[in-house]
Amino acid sequence: MIRAAAWLCTQHHGVFAPGGESWQRPTPSDLSSLVGRPIKYAQRLTDEAWNCLCAASLAHKASKFETSEIGLLTAGTEGCRDAQENYFRDYVANGRALGRGNLFIYTLPTSVAGEVGIVLSLRGPCMFIRDDVRPLPALLEHAGQMLSDGEAGAMLLLWCDSSAAVCLAIDGNAESQAFPLGLESNPSELCRQLQQLVLAL
């Protein structure tokens, strides 16, 4: 079941936690205040990585999971593509002889998830899984199977683009039908729906 859904976009952020505390607020300029943990390489994170890290931190905190065997699945690629262009543009601009390792290591689709996992000490499966037709429902299915198989005790699912991120925290059986939102929506639209849901409580 979905324990919590957290979101962050340029205007607002918050948490919808069925059976728990739900809230929403304007997004602050200093996003590190939303993470509440040390971020070793904060200066290297792309905008999408910051959005994901904040959404994941909020969902993780709201879920009150008692296990560290938490998996992390992600379905966004825009930030990874930005990181790839940044790395290669820098490499070309510097004579095409030596790249910057600290840019290169963020060029994978799982780079953001890896950084989030380190900050939140997530020790379960970490994968980018993208079904282009139904990204978030597909993530829920895979997460449900991983929980059922005993691969993880809980899962965080990141659905993001360059301006918005949503993170679902789930455990047990993933009952997406019980979630009162359109999981087929894009991240920005899902952020808007979550805010409306919380405002209506």
Added chain:
Amino acid sequence: MNVRIAQSDLLTAYGHGMDALWKGLLSGRTAIRPTRRFDGRGFNSDQAALIPDLRDDTGETRIWQAIRRVFSPHAGKFDPQTPLILATTVGEIEFVERSVLESNWDLAAESKPEKLAERTQHLLGLRGPVIALSSACASSAAALTRAASMIRHNQAESILVVACDAVSEFVYSGFSSLASLDSEPARPFDSGRCGLTLGEAAAWALLTQSDADKDNVSILGWGNTADAVHMTAPDRNGNGLTRAIQKALVMSRQRADEINFIAAHGTGTVYSDAMELTSFGNAIGGARPVFSIKGGIGHTLGAAGLTQFLVATHALKLGIVPPSVGLTTPDESARDWAVAKSKSNGSMQLALSTNSGFGGVNTAMLLGTGGAE
């Protein structure tokens, strides 16, 4: 329910097919060669394991050429409804290179892994669900575990897993900047090892439901974990991989002392190889024969897990553990484990295959004949 490989094929620097790869590994001769593709770039190595006859002047990416070639004998042979999982680290990254070099920003979007998955689906005439999966250098191993899980959960009867990655300037320059490349062909588990060699490969496997069967090799269990320690360096205590192996043992209901051999990730970097051996000791205890295929075909990144898994399956069927090409003097920590020469043992039934990657990801799979219902 078990999950077995019904069909498979692969393309590596040794050539097309398992026979070419197997003969290459058993010959002890590496397919890694100096390449002139990056002349003048100032990288700290010129070694690579390239698929023969891929071209850089056709306008097609090397990955796409490799995928077309590995599927060329098999066109039209798949049920159109078969789901597809495509595993890669970064997809067709040459599009990003070209977008920067040609200032054509639309090209970069073509590099997305999901775009490559979609093109592969169209190439094969498939109409079922299609998924792109990336988990760094454990990508195709993780894809195998997802496919096995989906089949076990009756989401599909069969699933096609495709894995591919190519040697690009983007990736070569990146690993060079991290000082991860050996100036000689990689020597996994050797006392003189000092880095990896990049390679390229395309591989596919059609996974299907299977009852317990002495004649078929099945995926019996798996574990996926993260170290949560460092973006590039492995956990020196090997805790993440140890937990992945332990999860695979629990899921498969097999005992560690029943493992006959280990197909290791074995990149040839000092810390990664050491981490793996530490994990094997932690999770398994007594030494088992360990081999790595990366001294032969290089580190094929997103294709590494599936390629290595297919070699392990072949080894299990033949009862032969292949050698780690390039290994001459095993590191002290590898002395009782790493296999420098092939070993024959006709009664092998259980193998472990492991992969790890950036972000501290780890995948362990147990494969064997028979298995629990």
